Amino acid sequence: MPEQLADTVDPANWTCPAPLRDQPVVVMGHGGGGALSAELMEQVFVPAYGNATLAGLADSAVLELGGARLAFSTDSYVVRPLFFPGGSLGDLAVNGTVNDLAMSGARPAYLSAAFVLEEGVELTVVGRIARAMGAAAEIAGVTIATGDTKVVESGHGDGVYVTTAGVGLVPDGVDIRPQRARPGDAVIVSGPIGLHGVAIMSVREGLEFGVEVASDTAPLADLVAAMLAVTPDIHVLRDPTRGGLAASLNEIARASGTGVRLQERAVPVPDAVANACGFLGLDPLYVANEGRLVAFVSPSAADEVLAAMRAHPQGAGATLIGECVADHPGMVVVATGLGGTRVVDLPLGEQLPRIC
Amino acid sequence: MPEQLADTVDPANWTCPAPLRDQPVVVMGHGGGGALSAELMEQVFVPAYGNATLAGLADSAVLELGGARLAFSTDSYVVRPLFFPGGSLGDLAVNGTVNDLAMSGARPAYLSAAFVLEEGVELTVVGRIARAMGAAAEIAGVTIATGDTKVVESGHGDGVYVTTAGVGLVPDGVDIRPQRARPGDAVIVSGPIGLHGVAIMSVREGLEFGVEVASDTAPLADLVAAMLAVTPDIHVLRDPTRGGLAASLNEIARASGTGVRLQERAVPVPDAVANACGFLGLDPLYVANEGRLVAFVSPSAADEVLAAMRAHPQGAGATLIGECVADHPGMVVVATGLGGTRVVDLPLGEQLPRIC
Structure with a gap:
C-alpha cells in the first residue's frame, strides 16, 4: 500500500529509504523494467506521489474525467540506435504508448510528443523520427495533438529522446488489469x-x-x-x-x-x-x-x-x-x-x- | 496551414526543407521557445504529424473524448541546476504542465511523469525531485497517475530529466486560445x-x-x-x-x-x-x-x-x-x-x- 504523503516531509531533506541504501546511485538496471525498476517505483515514486492510482501497476491508468472513462499512459524512449531493422525510435514512441493504452482495453485517441534533442544532431534525423511518428500515428488511428521540444548541450543527450503520453477511451464494461x-x-x-x-x-x-x-x-x-x-x-x-x-x-x-x-x-x-x-x-x-x-x-x-x-x-x-x-x-x-x-x-x- | 501527410513520403528519405538547410543541425536555440523553435515546429513537426490540432499553437490542445472536453499538454523539463532558490525541476515539472492546461481554461486533473535518469545520479536526488513533484501536485490539486523511468549511460543525460503530460477538463462555454x-x-x-x-x-x-x-x-x-x-x-x-x-x-x-x-x-x-x-x-x-x-x-x-x-x-x-x-x-x-x-x-x- 502506498504511504500517504506526509505534510511534514520536506522534499529537501528526503534521504534514501533503507532498502536502497546499499546501492545509493542509479544504475542501468533501474530502467530495465525488472526488480530494480519495481523497487524504485515502490520505494521512491509511489510514496512521493502519495496516491494509489500509480500503485495499480498497470500499463496505463484508468481515470474518470467529465463523465468519460479514460486510459492515460506515458513512456520515454531512449532506444539506441535510433533506426533499426523494422523501425525506429519514432515507431516505438507511437506504438509503445498506443499499446500501453490498449492494455487497459482502451481505444487510443490522442498522443503528446516531447523531444529532448542533443545540440548538434542533424535536423534530418529529427525529421525522420517525426515522420516515422506521423506515419505510425496514422496507421494506429491516433492524433499527435500536442508537443514540446527542449535542447541540451552536446554530451548531455544522445541525439533524440522522445516521451509520448496518450489518452484513450475505455469502453463501458471493460475492466482489464x-x-x-x-x-x-x-x-x-x-x-x-x-x-x-x-x-x-x-x-x-x-x-x-x-x-x-x-x-x-x-x-x-x-x-x-x-x-x-x-x-x-x-x-x-x-x-x-x-x-x-x-x-x-x-x-x-x-x-x-x-x-x-x-x-x-x-x-x-x-x-x-x-x-x-x-x-x-x-x-x-x-x-x-x-x-x-x-x-x-x-x-x-x-x-x-x-x-x-x-x-x-x-x-x-x-x-x-x-x-x-x-x-x-x-x-x-x-x-x-x-x-x-x-x-x-x-x-x-x-x-x-x-x-x- | 499544415501540409497533409503524403502517403508517398518515406520517413527514411526525408531531408531538411529549404528554410532549415542553412543550419542543418540542432542548436541550443531550437529549444528556446523563440523563432527557431517556431521554425522547427512549422517546418518539421506539423508537416510530419499531418494534423491541424498541433498547428493551433496553444499551450495545450483542447479535444473531445467520450463526450468530455479535455485539455491535453506535455513539456519536458531539463532545467539546470536541478535545485534553485524557490524550487526545483520537480516543481517546474508539475506547475508547468498544470499551467499549460490552465491556459486553456481547464481544471487540471491528472499528470503523467516520465523520468530519464543518468546512470550514477544519487537516488536521494531522484527522491527529492519526486517528493517535490508530489508536494506540488498536492498543492495544485492534481494526481500523478502514471509514469515511466528510463536510464541512460553516464555522459548521455544530466542527472534527471522529467517529462510530464497532463489532462484537465475544460468547462462548458470556455474558449480561450x-x-x-x-x-x-x-x-x-x-x-x-x-x-x-x-x-x-x-x-x-x-x-x-x-x-x-x-x-x-x-x-x-x-x-x-x-x-x-x-x-x-x-x-x-x-x-x-x-x-x-x-x-x-x-x-x-x-x-x-x-x-x-x-x-x-x-x-x-x-x-x-x-x-x-x-x-x-x-x-x-x-x-x-x-x-x-x-x-x-x-x-x-x-x-x-x-x-x-x-x-x-x-x-x-x-x-x-x-x-x-x-x-x-x-x-x-x-x-x-x-x-x-x-x-x-x-x-x-x-x-x-x-x-x-
Missing part, C-alpha cells in the same frame, strides 16, 4: 516472441544470425478491439516489452496473487531468435517485444478469443502457452520439454539496456 | 516578471544581486478559475515561460492577426530583476517566468477581472500593462517612458538555455 488474473485463465501470446530485442542486438553488436531479424513494433489496439468484440471475459492484457514475457508474467502473478504455469514447447520462439539467444546465452522469455501482447482469458472464452486473434493481422501467430494456477502464488514456472519445471523469476534489470 | 485576441482587449499580467529567469541565472553564474531572488514557480489553475468566475470574456491566456512576456505576446499577435501595445512604465519589474538585467545586458521582457500569466480580456470586463485577480494570492500583483490594437498586426510595440515606441520582436532562441 493485472489484479484480475484468476486460476484457470488461459494464457495466450499474440505471436512469436523476442524479435524486437534480437533486432536491436544484431545492429548494436554488429551480429548476424543467418536471416535479418526485424523488430515486431506494431500497434495492438485494433487487435484488442477484435478480442473484446467476441467476449468481455478478458481479464488481463500486457505488452511484454522490457524484461520480456518473464517480467510481464511475474508482474501479473504478483499483482493478482496467482501462479502462472507455461508449457515451454508451446511458446512461439522463431528460429532466428532461438539461434541468437543460444549464441549470446540469453533466454527468449526475457527478450523485449514491441508488437506482442499476452492475455489472460476465461477458459470458456479461450477458443473464441484465439480464433478472433488469428483472424487479425497482428494476432496471426496467437498461441495458447499456459494457464493461471492457484499453486505457487506470485510465481511463474515453465514445464520443460523434458518433463521437469523451472522457475522464471522477475529479472533484476534488462539484459540489454536502452532497448526501447 | 491565442486566435481570440481582438483589438480593444485589455492586456493584464498577473504579477511581477522575470523572477524565475533571474533566480536560475544567479545560481548558475554565481551572481548575487543584493537580495536573493526566488523563482516564481506556482500553479495558476485556481487563479484562472477565479477569473472565469467573474466573466466568460477572457479571450487568451498564456504563461510567459521561455522567451518571457515578449515571446508570449508575439505568438498571440501572430496567431490572432492583431497588434499589442504595452506601456513600458506599467510592466511590473522588481528592482532585483531590473538590476540583474541591467548588469547582464538583458531585457526583462525576455526573461522566463514560471508562475505568471498574461491575459487578454474584453475591455468591459477588465476592471472586474483585475479585481478578482488581486483578491487571489497568485494574482496579488496583477497589473494592466497594455492593450490589443488593430494597428501593426502581428507586432508588439512598447510605449517607452520618454514618449517614443520600440518594437519587441520574437526572440531567436532563449537568452538562457535550459531555463525550464
Whole structure:
C-alpha cells in the first residue's frame, strides 16, 4: 500500500529509504523494467506521489474525467540506435504508448510528443523520427495533438529522446488489469516472441544470425478491439516489452496473487531468435517485444478469443502457452520439454539496456 | 496551414526543407521557445504529424473524448541546476504542465511523469525531485497517475530529466486560445516578471544581486478559475515561460492577426530583476517566468477581472500593462517612458538555455 504523503516531509531533506541504501546511485538496471525498476517505483515514486492510482501497476491508468472513462499512459524512449531493422525510435514512441493504452482495453485517441534533442544532431534525423511518428500515428488511428521540444548541450543527450503520453477511451464494461488474473485463465501470446530485442542486438553488436531479424513494433489496439468484440471475459492484457514475457508474467502473478504455469514447447520462439539467444546465452522469455501482447482469458472464452486473434493481422501467430494456477502464488514456472519445471523469476534489470 | 501527410513520403528519405538547410543541425536555440523553435515546429513537426490540432499553437490542445472536453499538454523539463532558490525541476515539472492546461481554461486533473535518469545520479536526488513533484501536485490539486523511468549511460543525460503530460477538463462555454485576441482587449499580467529567469541565472553564474531572488514557480489553475468566475470574456491566456512576456505576446499577435501595445512604465519589474538585467545586458521582457500569466480580456470586463485577480494570492500583483490594437498586426510595440515606441520582436532562441 502506498504511504500517504506526509505534510511534514520536506522534499529537501528526503534521504534514501533503507532498502536502497546499499546501492545509493542509479544504475542501468533501474530502467530495465525488472526488480530494480519495481523497487524504485515502490520505494521512491509511489510514496512521493502519495496516491494509489500509480500503485495499480498497470500499463496505463484508468481515470474518470467529465463523465468519460479514460486510459492515460506515458513512456520515454531512449532506444539506441535510433533506426533499426523494422523501425525506429519514432515507431516505438507511437506504438509503445498506443499499446500501453490498449492494455487497459482502451481505444487510443490522442498522443503528446516531447523531444529532448542533443545540440548538434542533424535536423534530418529529427525529421525522420517525426515522420516515422506521423506515419505510425496514422496507421494506429491516433492524433499527435500536442508537443514540446527542449535542447541540451552536446554530451548531455544522445541525439533524440522522445516521451509520448496518450489518452484513450475505455469502453463501458471493460475492466482489464493485472489484479484480475484468476486460476484457470488461459494464457495466450499474440505471436512469436523476442524479435524486437534480437533486432536491436544484431545492429548494436554488429551480429548476424543467418536471416535479418526485424523488430515486431506494431500497434495492438485494433487487435484488442477484435478480442473484446467476441467476449468481455478478458481479464488481463500486457505488452511484454522490457524484461520480456518473464517480467510481464511475474508482474501479473504478483499483482493478482496467482501462479502462472507455461508449457515451454508451446511458446512461439522463431528460429532466428532461438539461434541468437543460444549464441549470446540469453533466454527468449526475457527478450523485449514491441508488437506482442499476452492475455489472460476465461477458459470458456479461450477458443473464441484465439480464433478472433488469428483472424487479425497482428494476432496471426496467437498461441495458447499456459494457464493461471492457484499453486505457487506470485510465481511463474515453465514445464520443460523434458518433463521437469523451472522457475522464471522477475529479472533484476534488462539484459540489454536502452532497448526501447 | 499544415501540409497533409503524403502517403508517398518515406520517413527514411526525408531531408531538411529549404528554410532549415542553412543550419542543418540542432542548436541550443531550437529549444528556446523563440523563432527557431517556431521554425522547427512549422517546418518539421506539423508537416510530419499531418494534423491541424498541433498547428493551433496553444499551450495545450483542447479535444473531445467520450463526450468530455479535455485539455491535453506535455513539456519536458531539463532545467539546470536541478535545485534553485524557490524550487526545483520537480516543481517546474508539475506547475508547468498544470499551467499549460490552465491556459486553456481547464481544471487540471491528472499528470503523467516520465523520468530519464543518468546512470550514477544519487537516488536521494531522484527522491527529492519526486517528493517535490508530489508536494506540488498536492498543492495544485492534481494526481500523478502514471509514469515511466528510463536510464541512460553516464555522459548521455544530466542527472534527471522529467517529462510530464497532463489532462484537465475544460468547462462548458470556455474558449480561450491565442486566435481570440481582438483589438480593444485589455492586456493584464498577473504579477511581477522575470523572477524565475533571474533566480536560475544567479545560481548558475554565481551572481548575487543584493537580495536573493526566488523563482516564481506556482500553479495558476485556481487563479484562472477565479477569473472565469467573474466573466466568460477572457479571450487568451498564456504563461510567459521561455522567451518571457515578449515571446508570449508575439505568438498571440501572430496567431490572432492583431497588434499589442504595452506601456513600458506599467510592466511590473522588481528592482532585483531590473538590476540583474541591467548588469547582464538583458531585457526583462525576455526573461522566463514560471508562475505568471498574461491575459487578454474584453475591455468591459477588465476592471472586474483585475479585481478578482488581486483578491487571489497568485494574482496579488496583477497589473494592466497594455492593450490589443488593430494597428501593426502581428507586432508588439512598447510605449517607452520618454514618449517614443520600440518594437519587441520574437526572440531567436532563449537568452538562457535550459531555463525550464
